[in-house]
Amino acid sequence: MCGNRPSMHKLFSDICPDDCIVTSDRLRDLDPGYCDTSRKAGVMLRPDTTDMVAAICARANQHGTPLVPQGGLTGLVDATATAPDQVALSLERMTRILRVDPLQRVIVAEAGATIAELDRAAAEHGLTTGIDIPSRDTATLGGVIATNAGGVRVIRYGMTRDNVLGLTAVLADGSVIEDMNTLPKDNTGYDLKQLFIGAEGTLGVVTAAVLRLFPRPAAKASALLACPDLASAQAVLGLAQILAGGNLLSFEAMWPEFYHLMTGYQCKGREPLPPSDALHLIVEVTGQTQDAAEALLLAIFETAAEKDLVQDGVIAKSDAERAVIWAIREDSDLMMRPLGAMLSYDISIEAARIDDFIACWTKAQAQHFPDVHSYVFGHLGDCNLHLCVGLTPDAKRNRGPIDDLLYATLADTPGASFSAEHGIGLQKRARLAASKPAATLTLMHQLKQTLDPKGIMNPGKVLI
């Protein structure tokens, strides 16, 4: 491999100025983000225009050189993994916010801009992005589009796909698909942008996009509610959607083991609600004023309590109290401190089958891996659960059997998904190949062949 690194560098030297090229030795020193092998490429190119990206793709295609598009490196399935015979194509220098149109309610930006930067630019006009994820300060526009990122506001604003009005993508051969549409409605032919949303850079490189913006909520109110069981929690969701109409912003759930664990680290003795066998919800609504938002939340709380759907609850009375509640849910990395490496799963299950799945998994785990514990939390409003399994020293050496048992249990759950929002990358491509119908896989491979006949765009990701 080493042998071809210099030539890989030279391959693009007439296209890219020196400051756009990072050689492998310097690359090794950079933060790999959430993917251990994101910095193992033979060279990293950092183009600063779509034209330069196009020239790089054309050249790479000509020589059959693999390109790995990279954004903020906050993905969780190794979609940005690289090898010495591959070129890392980073959008990190294409960070310009080109336009905010407050009348049209859109923001137009290059793919390297972070979600936090986009939201700050929107805020200057009293607007907000619909997309929000915990890694907002690092995750980029191109990255959330390539992974169709979800987050904690999906119940209100939808997935990334629902927020993208237009984009510019460069294909493997260097041709540029420019569709920077800013209109809510445009039915002029095939909606090509959909091909690149969620394709993890395997069909093209997104270099710029147009996102919808929304009026920035004047006020938010957050509550922590304790429900006796999942059925009650789901009934609270129904109530909240009816009472809050379109003003329900988040609806998150924490199963007892998770709530115990997290409050134990973060606020032992000062828990907003005492640990119990209850299923804890974080419900957040928006309003024109703080009083209006809190009144709406109180109405949801009281109506639910009257129906015995909620046994205890607290509404945050300050940003500090709100932060405490969210920290229990969002700082899940904390789990790793005492427990060490964990297995983390990102699954979707139909509302009516969630209880059955958790029961089946608990039973199967107790039978086959009595020493490990599972912690469940997630976006209940979207049927998306994050299930974390704490590893014993033994299990750490061999995670395969736990993966297999978890996914086998999930496969027995009709209509479930083994990747709700994290995508496929390298980590789940075997599950994808094993779980999709033959006709579906065939069409996915045909699309890949059509858009990238030489297979240079993020090869080996998503599809085997």
Next chain:
Amino acid sequence: MCGNRPSMHKLFSDICPDDCIVTSDRLRDLDPGYCDTSRKAGVMLRPDTTDMVAAICARANQHGTPLVPQGGLTGLVDATATAPDQVALSLERMTRILRVDPLQRVIVAEAGATIAELDRAAAEHGLTTGIDIPSRDTATLGGVIATNAGGVRVIRYGMTRDNVLGLTAVLADGSVIEDMNTLPKDNTGYDLKQLFIGAEGTLGVVTAAVLRLFPRPAAKASALLACPDLASAQAVLGLAQILAGGNLLSFEAMWPEFYHLMTGYQCKGREPLPPSDALHLIVEVTGQTQDAAEALLLAIFETAAEKDLVQDGVIAKSDAERAVIWAIREDSDLMMRPLGAMLSYDISIEAARIDDFIACWTKAQAQHFPDVHSYVFGHLGDCNLHLCVGLTPDAKRNRGPIDDLLYATLADTPGASFSAEHGIGLQKRARLAASKPAATLTLMHQLKQTLDPKGIMNPGKVLI
């Protein structure tokens, strides 16, 4: 052509029972819907299962026989047009509603079910479909998916694309892409269903789908507001989105000539608001109670009036009053009675450019066609205008020059779309070919070639 009709019939006789085959002579007697040539096929097949659709496609592909998928025939761009050497593939017998899941908030149905039938089934569970169009009693699930239909609720629930969670599609070669996903979040590989949404049956036939459902609003309130100009109307939109949050259901506009014309027919002397030079808005919001919805609407009205954004207005106090207001906007077919055939355009324009476009068009029309008049109305909340041009006897004989002038004026408007929600079909394929960048057209043709190499799926529609 006549010669091959019997053989076309025989071609499928071993696949389709007699009651599934309508020969050309009987076909001629059927209502063609909104497309004059929808009944000109050599034969119409009416399969009742996805398997039968697959068998028909495989057989047609084998013989290179063109198939034209048909739903409710309410499309406005001749996407269902047929010729004697083509087979009409009607989904009219696949009308089963397979499942309503009130907990998951989805409805699962075959493609031939009408939008009204779906909404009635949803209503039994206190839910509603997000999709609603004036042709709801005839338009089918498959049809709205094939055309990515819009309507009067897009500002609240999005386009059809935003409402489809899963679907089953049959490809030209008879292979079946089954993705009846019911989950809000599923990032397992390429989102193949996007290929078939808005493709007007040129990439495959949709035979079933899963739609999101939403809590059925307990109450609606509607207002007719008169604004001094477009800038004021757009400011009212901003206010309404802020004050109503997610509870704004419709935001429609009627320019003065349209309002004069329609009230003249429908309620002369009894107009909810007297005709004037004002731009009239229909604003509709939802609420938990009728009082709450009307109070919200009144708050929007009063806040707008304080800012001099609205000069007059009325809030409907009964369903009858509500019907009168909506009839002014929705019964636009009435225009054709006195004016005869009209040209109707379905365009999208960025909010900041709408006034300029209308000024340019008015000037160009006055200069080149002084005898014709234009009437503008539409979904202002979505930047989607419907522009109708009344035809003089002379213009009726030759619409081309008016089309050319209209689209040339639109082409001078940056970021505009010549088809917001009606699609391309036969009518606009030349505009598509003339207006899209070469790389975009190339990729569209590559997709067509990949999914339908023999070109049997609705040939000649969308792409030339």
